[in-house]
Amino acid sequence: MANVFKDPYEMAIEQLEHVAKIMNLDKGIVKYLKKPKRSIEVAIPVIMDNGEIEVFMGYRVHHNDVRGPCKGGIRYHPSVTLNEVKALAMWMTWKTAVVNLPYGGAKGGVVCDPKKMSEKELEKLTRRYVVAILDVIGPYKDVPAPDINTNPKVMAWIMDTYSMYHGYAIPEVVTGKPLSVGGIAGRLEATGRGVIIVLREFLKKLNMNGSNIKIAIQGFGNVGSHAALTAKEFGYKVVAVSDVEGGVYNPDGLEPEKVLEYSRKTGSVVGYPEAKTITNEELLALDVDVLIPAAIEGTIHRKNADNINAKIIIEGANGPVTPEADRILNEKGVVIVPDILANAGGVIVSYLEWNQNLHREIWTLEEVRAKLMARMTTAFNEVYSVFKEKEVTMREAAYIVALTRVVDALMDRGIWP
Secondary structure, X not given: OHHHOOOHHHHHHHHHHHHHHHHOOOHHHHHXXXXXXXXXXXXXXXXXXXXXXXXXXXXXXXXXXXXXXXXXXXXXXXXOOHHHHHHHHHHHHHHHXXXXXXXXXXXXXXXXXXXXXXXXXXXXXXXXXXXXXHHHOEOOOEEEEEOOOXXXXXXXXXXXXXXXXXXXXXXXXXXXXXXXXXXXXXXXXXXXXXXXXXXXXXXXXXXXOHHHOEEEEEOOOHHHHHHHHHXXXXXXXXXXXXXXXXXXXXXXXXXXXXXXXXXXXXOOOOOOOOOEEEOHHHHHOOOOOEEEEOOOOXXXXXXXXXXXXXXXXXXXXXXXXXXXXXXXXHHHOOEEEOHHHXXXXXXXXXXXXXXXXXXXXXXXXXHHHHHHHHHHHHHHHHHHHHHHHHOOOHHHHHHHHHHHHHHHHHHHHOOXX
């Protein structure tokens, strides 16, 4: 697991402190930004299908809301910890700021294994969790979204539970919903699509020919699979993908649609007939142009960073490269486009869904894709300008853009009283 190598919250703090020094930020401001505004831990009792009562632990963290309502996903996973959720909430603050959305950062998680639970048990868990955090979420307080092991159906349960307590439908309380209850076209693909939009913009700056670009993607869930599909659409060659069971590699290129179909049928990409089976570590070491880590945090660390052969890393997951690995890779000349920029497509389209709900509008897929493209391109160019002008890394540049916006809002509002 990721935490064997680095505690996520320590990682987030280290990244913040590093850029704060570059920016010469006031020490008091840095102290303020290190601490989440609110951390909530709740016990969630559920009567399981066998009649026994299980009690699950749930978390919701608001990191910062000086720029607007908190925004962030909810994940269901056996390894969820409060420190992980705190780190993810902090990263959401920077992510929403770097793409200039009027949000702050939040995150939620429940310690459970959805693969061992029935749909009815998951529904009970979700609704009870919503009731436990009911007072701290809301359209103008904190707007949750999907994350690892949660999906549109889970978001519909959240929306319904919250609405039932208020007596009328409130679709804008959560994003990532099914289309039937206020969801938006293009939400499922948004994060993976945004990753490839950022890659395309970066390749333009480097004058690299797209048709010759070889990509390896670690993690073939929602983000990784849609990144693969979009990469093919944009004319790039995906040569390797992997999931928790392992990976597959074909130097001549994979057909993402076929791999996805095979994975859905068998539960894994491993064994896909038109490719060689490899391990996740072997995938990370492949001789490719672009590596997209799209699994969980901390998968590239000090013990394997030196094995990376890709020239460019686009972070599809949150925090996939530890600070130690960051330093090793920078010394090797590997350019890393950071998570807070690269995977912001999901929160951008979540923002569009929130707006659509608030105004009771409906946008087409084409309109959503155009808005996503415009926002991702603008954000990339702002970060790239700082990257070139200040001669810093892309991660440092993204943090400078984000922190400047958050600190400006904090100073303009003031610390009351």
